[in-house]
Amino acid sequence: MSMRLLKYAFIEDYAEDNWFNTPCDLKATYDVVIIGAGGHGLACAHYLAQDHGITNVAVLDSSYIGGGNTGRNTTIIRSNYLTPDGVKFYDQSIKLFKDLSCELDTNIFFSERGHYTLAHNTSTLRTARWRAEVNKHLGIKSEVVSPDEVLRACPEIQLDCGGSQAVEGALYHEPGAVARHDAVAWGYAKSASGRGVEIHQHTPVTGINTDSQGISEVVTPKGVIKTRTVLSAVAGQTPSITKMVGVKTPIEIFPLQACVTEPIKPWLNTIIVSGSLHMYLSQSSRGELVMGAALDPMELHSRRSTFEFVTGLCDQVLDLFPFLSGVKINRQWAGMADMTPDFAPIMGMTPVKGFFLDSGWGTWGFKATPISGKTMANTIATNLNDPLIQSFNLDRFKNFNLVGEKGAAAIGH
Amino acid sequence: MKFFQFPLLGTRAISEFVPAHDAILEPIDLEDNISAGDWVYERDSVPKITTEFWYHSTSQIWFKVERNTGTNQIYRAEVLRE
Numbered sequence: 001m002s003m004r005l006l007k008y009a010f011i012e013d014y015a016e017d018n019w020f021n022t023p024c025d026l027k028a029t030y031d032v033v034i035i036g037a038g039g040h041g042l043a044c045a046h047y048l049a050q051d052h053g054i055t056n057v058a059v060l061d062s063s064y065i066g067g068g069n070t071g072r073n074t075t076i077i078r079s080n081y082l083t084p085d086g087v088k089f090y091d092q093s094i095k096l097f098k099d100l101s102c103e104l105d106t107n108i109f110f111s112e113r114g115h116y117t118l119a120h121n122t123s124t125l126r127t128a129r130w131r132a133e134v135n136k137h138l139g140i141k142s143e144v145v146s147p148d149e150v151l152r153a154c155p156e157i158q159l160d161c162g163g164s165q166a167v168e169g170a171l172y173h174e175p176g177a178v179a180r181h182d183a184v185a186w187g188y189a190k191s192a193s194g195r196g197v198e199i200h201q202h203t204p205v206t207g208i209n210t211d212s213q214g215i216s217e218v219v220t221p222k223g224v225i226k227t228r229t230v231l232s233a234v235a236g237q238t239p240s241i242t243k244m245v246g247v248k249t250p251i252e253i254f255p256l257q258a259c260v261t262e263p264i265k266p267w268l269n270t271i272i273v274s275g276s277l278h279m280y281l282s283q284s285s286r287g288e289l290v291m292g293a294a295l296d297p298m299e300l301h302s303r304r305s306t307f308e309f310v311t312g313l314c315d316q317v318l319d320l321f322p323f324l325s326g327v328k329i330n331r332q333w334a335g336m337a338d339m340t341p342d343f344a345p346i347m348g349m350t351p352v353k354g355f356f357l358d359s360g361w362g363t364w365g366f367k368a369t370p371i372s373g374k375t376m377a378n379t380i381a382t383n384l385n386d387p388l389i390q391s392f393n394l395d396r397f398k399n400f401n402l403v404g405e406k407g408a409a410a411i412g413h
Numbered sequence: 414m415k416f417f418q419f420p421l422l423g424t425r426a427i428s429e430f431v432p433a434h435d436a437i438l439e440p441i442d443l444e445d446n447i448s449a450g451d452w453v454y455e456r457d458s459v460p461k462i463t464t465e466f467w468y469h470s471t472s473q474i475w476f477k478v479e480r481n482t483g484t485n486q487i488y489r490a491e492v493l494r495e
Contacts, residue, residue, distance in 0.1 A: 248455045248456075400450055
């Protein structure tokens with residue numbers, strides 16, 4: 001470290017301000033209490049303050065900012081979904097992501113790279129065509145491309161895939177991107193905090209009380225908060241929160257694991273996904289290969305990672321990229337995914353007055369961070385479901401009116 | 414890798430099994446104040462001890478397995494008989 005840099009450490013004037021407040025005590029009353037200080041909860045707090053002037057807001061988290069699924073995903077952003085509802089929703093998210101660094105005055109390292117979903121058989125190719133047509137109809141840049149075009153974008157790929165499942169084509173999605181997930185959470189925290197929102201880390205919610213008018217109190221070990229509005233924006237723990245207010249959901253929790261390799265020189269300038277091989281791969285700005293696989297097969301409320309995951313995933317990745325056989329895995333981890341039967345989120349108002357849900361984000365939550373925050377803030381401020389999230393309401397399961405997005409999931413489940 | 418002692422099979426890795434969901438209850442009377450959608454989709458996915466059906470594909474045997482979904486501890490496995 002240079003002496004010039006070192007001297008700033010001892011000069012108080014040069015110390016950078018804290019990005020967000022760390023208040024010790026809870027106030028007795030808040031207009032809105034948000035459970036979960038991940039990207040979604042903090043984005044909602046930011047848009048509540050910025051778009052609607054609601055700043056008497058507490059964001060509570062049982063752990064630290066962005067320590068849940070915000071910090072555990074593989075940071076891929078795309079809008080090549082299967083249903084018009086999904087496509088429109090995620091397209092708005094990408095538009096917000098593009099300007100987010102300026103809006104939050106925080107570099108989120110947004111990097112548009114294109115996204116290839118490989119098809120290894122006719123049925124996957126058919127779904128790719130279906131997605132491409134729905135996307136094009138809604139003005140999204142997606143198209144089915146030949147194996148040769150995949151090879152042009154990624155010359156290192158082994159298209160015969162070890163001889164068993166040759167690549168027959170791919171769905172190419174030009175707006176596919178990655179961003180730095182921690183920066184997204186911290187940027188929203190900084191902006192919300194600057195507008196007066198309080199962020200209480202290490203403050204778990206242990207109970208939610210209701211009265212004849214709906215939500216009345218939120219119980220934490222640091223005290224009881226009076227409020228009429230609660231948003232649950234927890235990932236992987238939604239059923240524990242909804243149980244406190246007697247709301248039933250179809251959400252089931254399954255672990256989702258991911259890993260990164262040691263940093264290597266840049267060679268992968270796009271995002272490669274294969275549903276048939278249960279893998280997705282991109283290279284971070286640090287040079288690490290960020291890789292993920294399918295969900296673990298059993299319901300489990302735990303963030304342990306397993307040896308079977310990393311060996312199974314590497315086996316699949318090496319079918320496509322044999323030259324990576326000498327590269328070491330650096331870290332592996334797991335998150336708990338809120339899975340829904342139709343692979344679409346559950347958002348908006350609930351049967352309990354004043355209790356809002358931003359949940360069911362399964363394996364597709366990070367890419368929706370800005371738009372979920374914006375639409376949930378609008379829903380809370382107006383007490384009406386935002387038009388963009390109408391079809392993601394909890395009632396759809398009661399009425400068998402599902403939003404079938406399973407075909408657009410990055411990986412087979 | 415996690416192992417467990419299964420009847421008939423002995424000690425096996427749990428990755429050899431295909432887990433099905435909770436042992437689903439018999440169909441309920443839908444007139445009993447619950448919609449078909451609720452019955453099909455509602456879940457209570459909080460950490461708990463639950464009973465599941467697991468299938469061992471190589472031996473084609475179904476098992477009924479009691480497991481803690483919070484800790485992944487398996488308490489009991491018995492052969493599922495009709």
